[in-house]
Amino acid sequence: MDKILVTGGLGFIGSHTVVELQNEGYEVVIIDDLSNSSIKVLDGITAITGKTPLFEKLDLKDKAGVETFFAKHNDVKGVIHFAASKAVGESVNEPLLYYENNINTLVYVLKELKKLPEANFIFSSSCTVYGQADELPITENAPVKKAESPYGNTKQIGEEIIVDTCKVSENLKAIALRYFNPIGAHESVNIGELPIGVPQNLVPFITQTAIGLREQLSVFGDDYPTSDGTCVRDYIHVVDLAKAHVIALKRLLENKNKANYETFNLGTGKGSSVLEVVQSFERVSGEKLNYKIVGRREGDVVSAYADTNKAKDELGWKTELTLDDAMLSAWKWEQKVRG
Ligand code: UD1
Numbered sequence: 001m002d003k004i005l006v007t008g009g010l011g012f013i014g015s016h017t018v019v020e021l022q023n024e025g026y027e028v029v030i031i032d033d034l035s036n037s038s039i040k041v042l043d044g045i046t047a048i049t050g051k052t053p054l055f056e057k058l059d060l061k062d063k064a065g066v067e068t069f070f071a072k073h074n075d076v077k078g079v080i081h082f083a084a085s086k087a088v089g090e091s092v093n094e095p096l097l098y099y100e101n102n103i104n105t106l107v108y109v110l111k112e113l114k115k116l117p118e119a120n121f122i123f124s125s126s127c128t129v130y131g132q133a134d135e136l137p138i139t140e141n142a143p144v145k146k147a148e149s150p151y152g153n154t155k156q157i158g159e160e161i162i163v164d165t166c167k168v169s170e171n172l173k174a175i176a177l178r179y180f181n182p183i184g185a186h187e188s189v190n191i192g193e194l195p196i197g198v199p200q201n202l203v204p205f206i207t208q209t210a211i212g213l214r215e216q217l218s219v220f221g222d223d224y225p226t227s228d229g230t231c232v233r234d235y236i237h238v239v240d241l242a243k244a245h246v247i248a249l250k251r252l253l254e255n256k257n258k259a260n261y262e263t264f265n266l267g268t269g270k271g272s273s274v275l276e277v278v279q280s281f282e283r284v285s286g287e288k289l290n291y292k293i294v295g296r297r298e299g300d301v302v303s304a305y306a307d308t309n310k311a312k313d314e315l316g317w318k319t320e321l322t323l324d325d326a327m328l329s330a331w332k333w334e335q336k337v338r339g
Pocket of ligand 1: 086088089126127128152181182200201202203205217218219220221230231232233274297298299300301
C-alpha cells in the first residue's frame with residue numbers, strides 16, 4: 001500500500017487523519033516537531049488502529065533535515081501537510097514567527113516534492129480565507145478576502161504558493177481543503193484536541209469550563225444580526241474531516257482530479273450559533289455551563305457556513321456526524337484527559 005507522509009501528524013486533525021489512513025491500509029510516516037503535540041498521541045493511534053505509524057521528530061524549518069527525510073523516504077506517494085502554527089492572536093503579535101513556521105516549511109516540502117517522479121499534496125487550509133463572505137452558504141468561488149491576521153494570511157499565501165508551483169510542475173497535483181470549525185474527538189477517546197494553555201477556540205473552552213479548569217465561558221457578543229445575536233459557525237466533527245482527507249488523497253492517487261490544483265470546502269453546511277453550541281453541550285453532557293455574555297471579540301466574522309455541494313459532487317463526501325456527536329465526544333475526551 002502507498003506510503004503517505006503526514007506532517008503535523010500528532011496534532012488534532014493530523015492524528016485523526018492518520019487513524020483514517022491506517023484504517024484504509026495506507027502506510028503512514030509522521031513528521032512532527034512536538035511543539036504543540038505529544039509523543040503519547042502515537043499510543044492513542046496505535047490503540048485505535050493496532051498499528052504504530054513511522055515517526056520522525058523533525059522541525060520542517062530545518063531545510064537540510066527535510067532533504068534528508070525525503071532522501072530516506074523517496075517512496076512517499078502523497079503528503080498531507082498539517083504542520084503549522086494556528087493561534088490567531090499569537091500570529092498578530094509574532095507575525096514573522098508565523099510566516100517562517102507556515103510559509104518556509106511549505107516551500108521546503110514543495111521543493112522536495114518537485115524532485116519526485118509523482119507527488120500528491122493535500123494542504124490544510126481554512127475558511128478564514130473567505131473572511132466575512134457576502135453570500136451564505138459559502139461556495140469555493142467566493143472571493144478570498146484580505147486576511148484578518150498573519151495566521152489567515154499564511155493560509156492565503158500558502159494556497160497561492162501551491163497554485164504557482166502546480167503551474168510549473170507536471171509531476172505535482174494538489175488539493176487545498178478549506179476547513180470550517182473542526183471540533184470533537186475520536187469516539188474511542190484515545191485521541192482528541194490537546195490545547196496548550198488557555199484555549200482560544202470555543203469548544204475546548206466549553207469543556208474546560210465544565211470540568212472546572214476555567215471559571216466561566218465568555219460568549220463574545222450577542223448583538224450580531226443572527227437568530228439569537230451570537231456568531232454563527234459551521235462546526236464539523238474532526239472524524240468526518242479526517243475522512244475527507246483520505247478521500248481527497250485517493251482522488252489524486254487515482255488521477256480522478258479535474259485540475260492539478262483544486263479547492264474544497266469541508267463543513268457540514270449547517271450554521272450553529274455560539275448559544276446553540278452551548279445548548280448542545282448541556283444536552284449531551286447533562287451539565288449546566290457557566291457562561292456570560294461579554295463584548296464582541298475583534299476580528300470575528302458574523303456568520304460562516306459551507307456550501308457543501310462541490311465536496312459532495314466531486315469527492316462523494318459529506319459529514320455523517322452531528323453537532324451533538326461532536327460535543328459528546330469532546331466532553332468524553334475532556335473527562336478522560338483531566339478526569
Ligand atoms: C478561529 C480563527 C480562525 C481559525 C480557527 C481555527 C479567530 C478570529 N478566528 O475561528 O481564523 O481558522 O479559529 O480553529 O480567532 N467564542 C466565544 N467564546 C470563546 C471562544 C469563542 O464566544 O471563549 C465564539 C467566537 O466569538 C466565535 C465562535 O465562538 O463566534 C467560534 O470561535 P473559535 O472557536 O475561536 O473559532 P473561529 O473564530 O470561527
